[in-house]
Amino acid sequence: MSCTNHQFKQGVTFNGAGTYTTEPGWPADLTGVTIVTALRDARNKLHYLDVAITSPTTFTVSSNQTQEWHPGTAYWDIQFFQNTTEVFYSATVRIEILPNVTPNKVSNS
Amino acid sequence: MAFTISINDQAAFEVLFAGPAGPTGPQGPQGIQGVPGQGVPVGGTTGQVLAKVDGVNYNTEWITPQDEYAVWGGITGTLSAQLDLQAALDGKYSTTNPDGFITASALTPYLTKAGNLTGLTDLALARDNLQLGTLNSPTFAGLTIQGAGANVAQLTSTALSLNHTGYGQFTIQPSSGITFPDSTVQTTAYTGTASVSWGNILGTLSSQTDLQSALDDKYDASNPAGFIDSSALAGYATESWVNSQGFAGVGYVQANFYPLVDNPSNFTTQAAVLEGGGTFLNRIACTSLAGSAGLNIGIGGTSTWATEPGDLWIPTAGTNLNFRDGNGIARVCASTTSGNTFNQPQNVDTSNVLPALRVTQRGSGNALLVEDSTTPDTSALVVDASGNVGVGVATGYTSTSKFEVVGNVKGTTLSTASGPVFSVNSIVAHSGGADTNDLLVTIGGVNYRIGMRPA
Numbered sequence: 221m222s223c224t225n226h227q228f229k230q231g232v233t234f235n236g237a238g239t240y241t242t243e244p245g246w247p248a249d250l251t252g253v254t255i256v257t258a259l260r261d262a263r264n265k266l267h268y269l270d271v272a273i274t275s276p277t278t279f280t281v282s283s284n285q286t287q288e289w290h291p292g293t294a295y296w297d298i299q300f301f302q303n304t305t306e307v308f309y310s311a312t313v314r315i316e317i318l319p320n321v322t323p324n325k326v327s328n329s
Numbered sequence: 330m331a332f333t334i335s336i337n338d339q340a341a342f343e344v345l346f347a348g349p350a351g352p353t354g355p356q357g358p359q360g361i362q363g364v365p366g367q368g369v370p371v372g373g374t375t376g377q378v379l380a381k382v383d384g385v386n387y388n389t390e391w392i393t394p395q396d397e398y399a400v401w402g403g404i405t406g407t408l409s410a411q412l413d414l415q416a417a418l419d420g421k422y423s424t425t426n427p428d429g430f431i432t433a434s435a436l437t438p439y440l441t442k443a444g445n446l447t448g449l450t451d452l453a454l455a456r457d458n459l460q461l462g463t464l465n466s467p468t469f470a471g472l473t474i475q476g477a478g479a480n481v482a483q484l485t486s487t488a489l490s491l492n493h494t495g496y497g498q499f500t501i502q503p504s505s506g507i508t509f510p511d512s513t514v515q516t517t518a519y520t521g522t523a524s525v526s527w528g529n530i531l532g533t534l535s536s537q538t539d540l541q542s543a544l545d546d547k548y549d550a551s552n553p554a555g556f557i558d559s560s561a562l563a564g565y566a567t568e569s570w571v572n573s574q575g576f577a578g579v580g581y582v583q584a585n586f587y588p589l590v591d592n593p594s595n596f597t598t599q600a601a602v603l604e605g606g607g608t609f610l611n612r613i614a615c616t617s618l619a620g621s622a623g624l625n626i627g628i629g630g631t632s633t634w635a636t637e638p639g640d641l642w643i644p645t646a647g648t649n650l651n652f653r654d655g656n657g658i659a660r661v662c663a664s665t666t667s668g669n670t671f672n673q674p675q676n677v678d679t680s681n682v683l684p685a686l687r688v689t690q691r692g693s694g695n696a697l698l699v700e701d702s703t704t705p706d707t708s709a710l711v712v713d714a715s716g717n718v719g720v721g722v723a724t725g726y727t728s729t730s731k732f733e734v735v736g737n738v739k740g741t742t743l744s745t746a747s748g749p750v751f752s753v754n755s756i757v758a759h760s761g762g763a764d765t766n767d768l769l770v771t772i773g774g775v776n777y778r779i780g781m782r783p784a
Binding site: 226228232233234235236237238239240241243246281298300308309310311313 | 331332333334335336337338339341342344345346
């Protein structure tokens with residue numbers, strides 16, 4: 221299992237765009253596939269992100285609650301399951317959450 | 330399998346999926362022995378199971394498991410310990426009647442109904458409910474049956490009456506019989522031993538449904554007109570059967586009797602009497618009955634219809650009896666009872682020793698009258714009833730002479746017997762002498778008068 225490192229600024233709206241590429245033995249595309257993804261921050265707090273499948277091969281991941289992501293090393297992966305029985309996990313992505321300094325005056329709620 | 334993802338327009342990166350699980354590692358060393366457990370209680374028998382006594386840890390006992398379905402007689406223990414059952418039984422308990430007996434008050438509604446017929450609609454059911462037996466029929470000195478707001482039937486000691494809102498009242502009384510509301514139907518019931526005669530029964534036949542039904546049964550749909558056909562006559566219309574019935578003598582056939590087959594009864598003499606015409610194959614003898622002719626051929630035939638030789642007919646309003654001869658020529662038969670007019674020459678041609686034509690006049694009329702186209706003719710040939718002959722005389726001629734001619738007589742020779750040759754009746758007076766009888770003779774167109782006096 222590989223693990224990549226990335227940086228993300230606390231409080232910034234998280235927008236991720238994914239493109240699925242199949243391989244022999246895996247689902248041909250995202251049809252019938254459910255995607256769930258969460259990020260565990262440096263204080264071991266779990267934050268679920270919003271997922272939308274936009275086409276058989278593309279999906280988006282977003283969150284506007286990143287102010288709650290504690291700075292430090294966070295871990296993020298994506299869970300795929302098909303027909304509620306077969307469950308697949310992506311490799312874990314390590315994200316360095318960088319603290320923001322300027323207070324956020326825009327309410328997210 | 331992998332996917333690429335970019336976060337907030339950053340450069341996309343590839344994320345691989347987790348690979349399959351690795352092989353199971355080697356078995357680890359055996360752990361240290363644990364503290365001995367509490368174990369199960371001693372005792373117990375075959376089939377018993379371990380059950381908790383209470384909530385204390387390890388506090389168990391052996392018990393005998395109950396059957397899945399309890400059986401009456403197999404349930405042991407104390408009834409009062411069955412709280413649900415005891416509560417159900419207590420619910421049946423009545424504090425007002427602790428012993429649970431049926432009281433008189435509980436029976437009152439039923440005893441009241443048995444003793445009072447108000448509201449009772451089924452007497453037979455009431456009888457059976459009271460166990461009176463089927464031989465016990467209710468007896469009433471009087472009875473009133475109420476319908477919708479009115480008495481519809483009343484039974485008294487003297488009469489039984491039935492009231493109907495639409496048909497009126499029917500009454501049965503021993504003294505007067507049955508009285509019907511509609512006097513036009515019947516007013517008095519049968520009162521004696523005399524039977525009812527046909528002709529005295531009134532009403533409408535079709536209203537007698539039983540009789541109508543019986544009559545309908547006589548109706549044969551395959552023979553709606555009800556005629557007797559040949560199959561119905563089989564066995565009866567034979568000659569031997571007719572003889573056996575005493576009808577071997579002269580028989581009579583009613584008018585309009587039409588057998589349906591040519592020889593329905595196998596009579597020895599073959600004959601056919603058919604509505605549409607028939608042929609008798611033997612001599613037909615007819616004889617007159619008192620007051621009627623022996624044979625009547627009917628009126629209304631015409632020469633157009635009578636086309637066969639031998640046909641005989643009298644036209645409608647006709648005066649002639651006609652026949653068609655063996656050559657098929659229509660002829661008129663002579664009549665001996667009334668005059669006939671023949672508009673064609675009639676011939677008498679015979680070689681018989683008897684007179685070819687004999688006229689016997691027993692009356693006062695002429696024996697023979699020959700006229701020309703004018704009738705009565707004033708210059709006819711007449712033979713009067715006495716045999717005197719007049720030529721050129723008027724019809725109705727009579728004479729004391731045997732022969733008289735009014736007109737000229739032309740002859741070759743005049744032969745006479747002994748006696749006077751001529752008799753001249755004319756008398757001519759003469760001034761110079763006695764009157765003479767003149768004989769006028771024409772010779773060569775010149776008249777000569779020969780005067781004669783009696784000798």
